Amino acid sequence: MTITVREAAAALEExxxxxxxxxxxxxxxxxxxxELLGRELPPDLEEFYRQRIARLGDFDAIFPHWNPRxxxxxxxxQVTELAHVNAVPLFNDGCGNLFGLDLLSRSTAPAVYFFDHEVGFEKPEYAAGSALGPFLLLLSQHDQAIQEGRAPGWELTVDPDIDKCPRAPPIWLAD
Structure with missing residues (x-):
């Protein structure tokens, strides 16, 4: 059973x-x-926007900002930053890199990938979550996992399907 965006957001807010x-x-x-992407959005992405996520730990969410005035x-x-690789950015890492939701997938819960700015965001470097809900949980533990020196593949305890993402391997298998 995969955790939904709503469930992950509620747990992380708590x-x-x-x-x-x-x-x-x-x-x-x-x-x-x-309108900007010229297509329908995956349900997980719509739910991400409905959850009004602005920040997760040290990671800023990426979404259009509306001001009534x-x-x-x-x-x-911009949300079109990864359009050339069929993805939409969700978070930046503070160093110019982006986590983006796959738009090639026909799944209602597409995978999330890491895109490196040093190679012009030309392809996903590694899978960051098999779906948006599990990705949110993984991202929330990112810095702690580094500090604790967790073993490669620790992500499988949170997201057992992360090694099945079609466009890139998980980080511990990436080149």
């Missing part, structure tokens, strides 16, 4: 690692992203 936006502009954001605010990273 732990104090997830911060939400103050106002709910999710309907406008979903319409805007649909001035309209859409320009962002450093």
């Amino acid at each position: 732990l104090g690692t997830l911060r939400r936006t103050r106002e709910d502009h999710s309907a406008k954001i979903i319409d805007r992203v649909r 001035v309209g859409w605010k320009p962002m450093a990273t």
